[in-house]
Structure formats: structure tokens, C-alpha cells
Amino acid sequence: MYxxxxxxxxxxxxxxxxxxxxxxxxxxxxxxxxxxxxxxxxNDTNKNIINEPMPINYPIxxxxxxxxxxxTNIIDNNVNVRVFPSLEAEIIKQVHNNTIIQIxxxxxxxxxxxxxxxxxxxxxxxxxxxxxxxxxxYVNTADIEFTPINFVDVDQDWIHISxxxxxxxxxxKIWYAxxxxxxxxxxxxxxxxxxxxxxxxxYFLHKETHELEHFTYAGALDGDDGTxxxxxxxxxxxxxxDSGTSKxxxxxxxxxxxxxxxxxxxxxxxxxxxxxxxKIVYAWQEFSHWFGSPDIEIIEYAxxxxxxxxxxxxxxxxxxxxxxxxxxxxxxxxLDSGERIILGGQYITTQ
Numbered sequence: 464m465y466x467x468x469x470x471x472x473x474x475x476x477x478x479x480x481x482x483x484x485x486x487x488x489x490x491x492x493x494x495x496x497x498x499x500x501x502x503x504x505x506n507d508t509n510k511n512i513i514n515e516p517m518p519i520n521y522p523i524x525x526x527x528x529x530x531x532x533x534x535t536n537i538i539d540n541n542v543n544v545r546v547f548p549s550l551e552a553e554i555i556k557q558v559h560n561n562t563i564i565q566i567x568x569x570x571x572x573x574x575x576x577x578x579x580x581x582x583x584x585x586x587x588x589x590x591x592x593x594x595x596x597x598x599x600x601y602v603n604t605a606d607i608e609f610t611p612i613n614f615v616d617v618d619q620d621w622i623h624i625s626x627x628x629x630x631x632x633x634x635x636k637i638w639y640a641x642x643x644x645x646x647x648x649x650x651x652x653x654x655x656x657x658x659x660x661x662x663x664x665x666y667f668l669h670k671e672t673h674e675l676e677h678f679t680y681a682g683a684l685d686g687d688d689g690t691x692x693x694x695x696x697x698x699x700x701x702x703x704x705d706s707g708t709s710k711x712x713x714x715x716x717x718x719x720x721x722x723x724x725x726x727x728x729x730x731x732x733x734x735x736x737x738x739x740x741x742k743i744v745y746a747w748q749e750f751s752h753w754f755g756s757p758d759i760e761i762i763e764y765a766x767x768x769x770x771x772x773x774x775x776x777x778x779x780x781x782x783x784x785x786x787x788x789x790x791x792x793x794x795x796x797x798l799d800s801g802e803r804i805i806l807g808g809q810y811i812t813t814q
Contacts, residue, residue: 521534521535521536521563521603521605522534522535522566522603522604522605522607523535529652529653529654529655529656529657530655530656530657530658531658531659532565532566532567532652532659533565533566533607533659534563534564534565534566535563535564535565535566535602535603535604535605536560536561536562536563536564536603537558537559537560537561537562537564537586537597537601537602537603538560538561538601538602538603539559539560539600539601540559540560541557541559542557542558542559542597542601543557543597544556544557544558544586544593544594544595544596544597545595545596545597546595546596546722546723546724547596547680547722547723548570548572548583548585548596548680549583549596550576552596552722553722553724555593555595556591556593556595558586558588558597562588563588563589564586564587564588564602565586565587565588565589565659566584566585566586566602566604566607566659566660567585567586567587567594567651567652567659567663567684568584568585568651568652568659568661568662568663568684569582569583569584569585569609569610569659569660569661569662570582570583570584570585570596570609570662571609571611571662571677576598576600577598577600579598579599579600581598581599581600582598582599582609583596583597583598583599584596584597584598584599584602584604585663585680585684586602587684594684607659607660608660609660609661609662610626610627610628610658610660610661611626611661611662612624612625612626612650612661612662612666612675613625613626613675614668614673614675615634617639617646617668617673620638621636621637621638621639622636622637622639622646622648622668623635623636623637624636624637624650624675626658626661628658628660633656633658635655635656636656637649637650637654637656639668640692640693641670642693642695644669644670644671645667645668645669645670646667646668646670647665647666647667647668647678647693647695648665648666648668649664649665649666649682649683649693650662650663650664650665650666650683651663651664651683651684652683652684662677663680663683663684664677664678664679664680664681664683664684665677665678665679665680665681665682665683665693665695665702666678678720679702679718679720679721679723680723681702681718681719681720681723681724682702682704682716682718682723684723692704692705693705694736695720696736696738696739696798697738698739699720700719700720700721700739700798700799701717701718701719701720701726701739701798702717702718702720703715703716703717703736703741704716704717704718705734706728711732711811711813712730712731712732712744712746712789712813713730713731713732713734714728714729714730714731715727715728715729715730715731715734715741715743716728717741717798719798726798726801727741727743727796727798729743729744729745730743730744730745730746731743731744732744732746732791732793732811739797739798739799740795740796740797740798741795741796741798742793742794742795742796742806743794743795743796743803744791744792744793744794745761745765745791745792745794746789746790746791746792747765747789747790747791747792760805761792761794761805764792764805764808765790765792765808768790768792768808769790772808772810774788774810775810778810778811778812781812782812785814786812786813786814787812787813787814788810788811788812789810789811789812789813790808790809790810791808791809791810791811792805792807792808793805793806793807793808793809794806
């Protein structure tokens with residue numbers, strides 16, 4: 464009986480010791496996992512993926528609503544991120560070794576920089592919401608190679624293109640606009656069928672020869688490219704895009720084509736353009752808060768306009784029917800000089 468008690472006591476001690484060791488190991492593993500936790504914004508759900516273990520090997524491909532996206536890492540320190548794929552381009556920021564970024568396109572160039580034959584890669588940091596071009600020597604691209612797109616056909620609604628990916632022929636169709644002797648379309652991360660190994664940007668397709676030409680990167684990469692129309696100024700200097708599909712007030716963005724620099728981003732109402740001057744507005748909803756980026760000049764003009772101009776009766780009638788009154792300050796904006804001229808004010812209603 465005594466031996467039996469000793470055996471049971473010994474067995475209990477062994478079990479308790481085992482549990483203590485197991486808990487300790489589990490705690491250590493959790494600490495190690497915590498050190499490797501990253502947070503990635505998933506573009507198709509706009510939700511943060513929390514406590515996702517850091518993968519051992521990049522790049523890693525994920526799926527979203529428009530097509531595959533690719534996460535990888537920077538492989539050096541003090542790496543310049545540029546606004547345009549060129550050593551002459553403005554430096555936006557610097558990134559460092561093991562920074563997790565998303566690949567959003569390739570320039571399709573074969574250039575030698577820092578004794579390395581490579582390409583320019585457009586990278587995007589989900590944490591800082593900043594994107595730009597980095598030379599491929601400093602990006603872990605593994606076996607990812609540039610993939611050109613090719614023209615297939617055009618009909619009354621779509622341009623059909625194709626590209627080859629791992630020996631598989633991929634066919635896609637893209638909405639286009641007609642301009643001069645060309646069809647024009649945007650190809651980028653927010654377009655169905657886009658692949659991160661292709662070249663993003665605005666493309667020209669010659670109506671007669673069907674020659675496909677990459678025109679500019681402007682407007683295809685930073686998330687607010689238009690879903691409505693595209694306008695290119697007569698001198699080919701600027702791309703102007705409608706940044707929404709709602710009625711009434713709409714977003715408008717202008718880029719300089721030569722270096723993809725964003726010149727203006729705001730709103731418009733009843734769009735207009737003359738040469739390189741566009742129409743923009745500032746809106747004061749119910750005279751309580753602003754949409755856009757107001758300044759003292761606009762505020763003072765609006766306050767004076769309200770004092771000197773009563774709301775028209777037909778606008779008041781719409782207000783009584785549940786509509787919201789807005790005061791618009793109409794302006795012109797010259798894209799070359801940046802000069803803004805106030806053209807006047809008007810009352811409108813929105814639902």
C-alpha cells in the first residue's frame with residue numbers, strides 16, 4: 464500500500480512537471496510568434512489581418528477582387544522610393560531592409576544601375592499608404608519577371624488584350640475612351656484582370672494601325688484613378704480624371720504626364736476645361752462644414768456671398784422636401800501656373 468502511494472505521488476509529480484514545461488514552451492513560442500506579427504491591409508475587404516505570422520519566404524501572392532496581388536520585402540537599407548522610374552525622379556521617401564511592401568507593377572525596362580541589370584518596380588506600403596518606384600536590385604522579386612500586354616481586338620465597348628503568365632495565355636477586356644486618332648485606356652491595380660508583373664499606366668491604341676503604346680504612368684497607381692472619364696490636354700502635358708461615379712459633386716484629379724506628379728486633387732461640378740485650365744469647386748454643406756481643402760480666401764468669399772445672396776425660392780422648396788442645401792464656390796485652376804481664380808458662387812441641393 465505504501466509503495467502504491469509512493470508510485471502515485473511520483474506519477475503526479477511527473478505529470479505536473481510535464482505540464483509546467485509544456486506551458487513554458489508554449490509561452491516561449493507565443494513570444495516568438497508575437498515578435499513576427501505583421502498587419503496587412505487586404506485590398507478586397509479593406510480589413511486588417513491581425514496576428515498573421517510573418518511568412519518565411521517572400522514573395523507571397525494573395526487574391527483580391529480585381530486580381531492577384533503580391534507582397535514581398537525590401538532587401539537593403541536606405542533604399543530610395545521615387546515618384547517615377549528614373550534616377551532623375553524626385554525621391555518620395557526611403558525604406559529599409561525587410562520592410563514589407565506590395566508590388567503593383569513593373570516598368571518593363573532592362574537597365575544597369577549600381578552594377579545590376581534590372582527593372583523598376585512600383586511598390587506600395589500599406590502601413591504608410593505611400594507608393595513609388597524602386598530599382599529591382601533592392602526588392603525581393605524572386606522569379607517574378609516583367610510581363611508585357613498585347614493587343615487582341617477592339618469592339619464598340621471594349622479593348623481586348625492578352626498576356627502570357629507561366630505559359631498560360633490570359634485574355635482580358637478593358638473599357639476605353641475615344642480621343643483623336645486613338646483609343647485610350649487605364650491599366651492598373653484597380654482594374655479587373657490586372658497582374659502585378661505587367662506595366663501599369665495609360666495606353667494609346669491607334670485606331671487605324673492598332674499599335675499599342677504606353678503613354679504615362681500617371682493616374683494608374685495611387686488608388687484614386689478615375690472610374691468615369693479620362694481627359695488628356697491637347698499638348699499631352701496633363702491627364703485629368705473623374706474620380707467617382709456619383710451624381711452632382713464629383714472628384715477630379717490632374718497629373719503631369721511626364722513625371723506622374725499629381726498637380727491637383729479636389730472636386731468639380733459641371734466639368735469644364737479650356738486649354739490647361741480646369742473648373743473646380745469648393746462646397747459648404749448647410750454652411751457648416753467644408754468638402755475639399757478650404758482656405759481663408761475661399762471662406763471669406765463664401766461668408767460674403769451668404770450675406771449678400773439669399774437662397775432662391777426653388778432651392779428653399781427643395782430643402783423643405785428633404786434636400787440638403789450647398790453653397791458652391793466656383794473657381795478656375797491653371798495647371799501650368801497653379802493660379803486659381805474665383806468665378807462666383809451658387810446654391811445647389813443634394814439628397
